[in-house]
Amino acid sequence: MALFEATNVHGGYGGMNILNGVNMSLEADEIGVIVGPNGAGKSTMLKAIFGLLRVSEGEICLRGESITNADPVELVKRKMAFVPQEKNIFPSLSVEENLEMGAFIRRDNFVHMLEQVYSFFPPLADKRRQPAGELSGGQRQMVAMGRALMTEPSLILLDEPTAGLSPLYMAEIFERIISINKAGVGVLMVEQHAKQALKIAHKGFVLVAGQNRFTDTGENLINNPEVAKAFLGG
Amino acid sequence: MNELVFFINNVVISGLTIGSIYALGAVGITLIFSILRFAHFAHADLMTLGAFFAFFLTSLFPAAGPAIGLPTAFVMLPLAMALTALSAVYIDKAFYKPLRSHGVKPIVIVMASLGVTLMLQGLIRMFMGTSARSMYIDDRKGIHRIELPFELANRPVVLTDPQILLILLLIVIVIALHLFLTRTRLGKAMRAMSDNPDLARVSGINTDTVVKVTWIIAGSLAAIAGTLLSLDVSLKPDLSFHLLLPIFAAAIVGGVGHPYGALAGGFVIGFAETLSVFNWAVILRPWRDYLWFDLPANMAFVSSEYKITVPFFILLAILVWRPTGLFKGKVL
Numbered sequence: 001m002a003l004f005e006a007t008n009v010h011g012g013y014g015g016m017n018i019l020n021g022v023n024m025s026l027e028a029d030e031i032g033v034i035v036g037p038n039g040a041g042k043s044t045m046l047k048a049i050f051g052l053l054r055v056s057e058g059e060i061c062l063r064g065e066s067i068t069n070a071d072p073v074e075l076v077k078r079k080m081a082f083v084p085q086e087k088n089i090f091p092s093l094s095v096e097e098n099l100e101m102g103a104f105i106r107r108d109n110f111v112h113m114l115e116q117v118y119s120f121f122p123p124l125a126d127k128r129r130q131p132a133g134e135l136s137g138g139q140r141q142m143v144a145m146g147r148a149l150m151t152e153p154s155l156i157l158l159d160e161p162t163a164g165l166s167p168l169y170m171a172e173i174f175e176r177i178i179s180i181n182k183a184g185v186g187v188l189m190v191e192q193h194a195k196q197a198l199k200i201a202h203k204g205f206v207l208v209a210g211q212n213r214f215t216d217t218g219e220n221l222i223n224n225p226e227v228a229k230a231f232l233g234g
Numbered sequence: 235m236n237e238l239v240f241f242i243n244n245v246v247i248s249g250l251t252i253g254s255i256y257a258l259g260a261v262g263i264t265l266i267f268s269i270l271r272f273a274h275f276a277h278a279d280l281m282t283l284g285a286f287f288a289f290f291l292t293s294l295f296p297a298a299g300p301a302i303g304l305p306t307a308f309v310m311l312p313l314a315m316a317l318t319a320l321s322a323v324y325i326d327k328a329f330y331k332p333l334r335s336h337g338v339k340p341i342v343i344v345m346a347s348l349g350v351t352l353m354l355q356g357l358i359r360m361f362m363g364t365s366a367r368s369m370y371i372d373d374r375k376g377i378h379r380i381e382l383p384f385e386l387a388n389r390p391v392v393l394t395d396p397q398i399l400l401i402l403l404l405i406v407i408v409i410a411l412h413l414f415l416t417r418t419r420l421g422k423a424m425r426a427m428s429d430n431p432d433l434a435r436v437s438g439i440n441t442d443t444v445v446k447v448t449w450i451i452a453g454s455l456a457a458i459a460g461t462l463l464s465l466d467v468s469l470k471p472d473l474s475f476h477l478l479l480p481i482f483a484a485a486i487v488g489g490v491g492h493p494y495g496a497l498a499g500g501f502v503i504g505f506a507e508t509l510s511v512f513n514w515a516v517i518l519r520p521w522r523d524y525l526w527f528d529l530p531a532n533m534a535f536v537s538s539e540y541k542i543t544v545p546f547f548i549l550l551a552i553l554v555w556r557p558t559g560l561f562k563g564k565v566l
Contacts (some may be wrong), residue, residue: 050436076438084436090429093422101426104419105438147437 001064003028003186004155010057011048018044020210021058024188026203028154031177031187033201033218035194035231041210042190043085046157049188050082051075062155076105081148085159085190088144091133095124098132098143102150110150117146120176120183138169142176149180156180158189174200195232198222206231235386240516242391245508251397251466252480253504254404258459259481260488260496261411262452268428268491269448270330272343276350277456278474278481279358280322284457285464285473286358288314289369296372305376307369307465308399314461315454322453323446325350331445351474358471366468375465396465403458411451411493420447428491476542480507483545487552489559498560507544510535 004026012018018041026032034042047053049060051070060068062078072082081102090098099117103110118125121142127135132143141161148156161177162170170193178200181187191197198204201218206227214227221227259281266274291310292299299306307314329350333343376395381387414421420443427434427444435441460473484503488495515533522529536544552559 052436072436073438073440076436082436084433087430087433090426090433092429093426097422097426100419100422101434101437101439104423104440151438 002026002061003030003063004032004188005061005064006045006049006058007061008058009045009048009055009060011053011055012044013053017056018210019048019055021212022205022207022210023212023215024205026155026186026188028186029181029184030202031181031200031218032189032203032205033194033197034188034190034205034207035192035197036205036207036213037231040207042207043159044210045207046082046159046188046190050080050157052082073105076151079151079154080157081151081153081155082157083144083148083159083161085163089132089140089147092131094129095132095135095143096128098147099150102147106151113150113152116183117149120149120180121146138165138172141165141169141173145173145176145180149185153185155186155188158187160190160192162191162193170196195222198232235382235384236389237517237520239382239387239389239391241512245505245512247391247393247397249501249505249508250401251504252507253501254400255459255463255477255500256480256484256503257404257497257500258407258455259477260484260500261493262455263481263485264488264490264493264496265424265448266452267485269424269445270334270343271431272330272340272347273482274452275344275347275478276325276354277347277452278478279351279354280318280453280456281460281463281477282358282471282474283321283354283460284314284318284453285369285460285469286362287317287457288461289362289367289464289469292369292371299373304399305369305395305465306371306373307461308396311458311461315457318457318460319450319453322449322456326445326449355471355474362469362471364471366470369461369465369469394466396462400462400466403462407455407458408497414451415493420444424448479542479549480504480545483549483552486549487559489561492559492561495559495561502560503545503548506548507541510544511538511541 002025006022006024009019009022010017022045024032034045036042044053048055051072055068059066062080067075067078090101093101096114099114103113123139124142124146127139132140135143145158145161162173165173174196177187189197198218198221204216204218204221205212206214206221214221214224216224222232259277263274263277288307288310291313292306295310296306298309302309329346330343333346378393379390380393381390415425423434423439423444424447426439427441464473480503484499485496487502488497488499511534513532513534515529515531518525518529
């Protein structure tokens with residue numbers, strides 16, 4: 001059974017439909033990357049999956065159970081996590097408090113998870129008492145991803161994790177995403193840096209105008225001349 | 235030395251007392267604003283309501299206080315706090331939450347809170363009339379006269395029971411609130427929600443619980459302030475009218491969204507009030523022979539009937555020159 005499956009998802013803000021039938025599926029140990037031009041509905045799709053946007057038609061399933069239009073708190077309990085693109089940290093809380101907030105629903109002892117997050121993101125370990133708002137852009141992204149990992153999710157949704165980061169940091173964040181995935185977390189992310197992201201992707205989804213234009217393995221998409229020409233800058 | 239005693243009584247003690255009251259109210263306003271993003275105009279009425287509950291309980295069990303040597307209304311305070319907190323939670327559920335879930339603009343909820351103000355005032359008047367009442371039924375206000383150990387000081391420093399209790403309680407509350415906000419799961423969640431409400435929801439923080447806790451804290455603090463103020467002066471149904479402006483001024487001066495700022499703001503407003511109505515002629519009298527002008531009998535900046543203008547002017551000045559307040563809060 002697929003970890004995650006979205007079938008014919010329609011949805012949007014108010015009366016406007018942005019998603020016009022998106023299909024996706026992801027296995028438990030895979031990285032899925034959503035690419036496409038601006039306004040294609042990439043981030044909208046992530047929000048629709050995480051219950052932040054009404055899905056008007058279609059179905060979204062996690063391990064075969066429908067989670068269409070479920071409340072975000074419910075999804076967190078079902079081991080799903082979401083990292084928004086912007087405003088994805090609590091700036092006045094310390095790094096460690098940010099991580100603790102990720103574990104809000106956990107009543108058990110999650111110290112081992114704190115340590116695991118610090119081992120994923122070593123730069124954070126030295127700054128655990130520092131307000132997250134004082135960190136650099138790349139470190140903030142690490143705090144945001146660390147926060148999402150605290151529930152030990154089976155699927156993590158990342159909205160443009162490298163937006164606004166320098167190429168060096170971008171490579172580092174991609175490295176982390178690979179190691180998070182190797183630790184057994186399914187990753188579904190939206191990326192502007194399509195080429196680099198598809199390189200680490202098991203599956204790629206090219207969205208255009210709220211629909212799948214291409215769906216294939218990351219490697220095949222990169223090697224597909226049509227995709228390369230239209231979406232990967234030749 | 236008597237001038238110093240006069241200054242201690244009229245500025246230090248009064249300022250501390252009224253400052254503590256304002257601080258307690260302002261902390262509530264600031265907490266509600268950081269979590270729910272609206273200015274809660276009915277907050278001063280929660281204070282009156284709390285005092286009313288304490289009065290009601292005092293008249294039910296008038297002998298409770300004398301039995302342990304504290305004012306009865308103070309002994310009843312925990313119960314009054316619980317009742318006020320409960321009222322605050324239910325007022326939110328009945329009036330503000332439906333508006334929030336419809337996603338209205340904050341100003342609509344502010345207007346609703348004005349409606350709640352009128353409703354609470356009506357209810358309080360309906361049950362206890364319009365006259366001022368003493369919170370002491372079977373007991374009397376304890377007044378302590380402390381003689382200063384100086385030869386020239388032949389007047390005592392005067393402290394009342396409610397003033398002592400208020401200041402001690404405020405210290406306990408500040409420590410407790412600090413520990414709550416920095417050490418507990420819910421307190422951190424409150425700060426998180428104040429920082430970034432959308433992310434709080436995405437993180438799985440139960441925002442309804444956080445909202446409830448906010449009302450419980452704000453309601454309890456309001457009950458403490460209302461009861462102790464009424465114990466020190468008297469319980470009037472229009473108490474809230476005199477408190478509303480200063481507590482908002484205190485919250486804004488401190489920087490909206492900052493609990494510690496609200497505390498500081500409360501004392502700034504409290505001392506500004508007492509200093510501006512203080513009769514400076516008393517202090518200057520020993521030096522009257524050296525002054526180049528005739529010392530008038532009364533030399534206050536503002537006569538005490540116009541005390542309420544002081545927070546108003548501080549509020550205006552802050553809004554014009556430093557809209558984020560002393561502690562860089564949000565702009566209301």
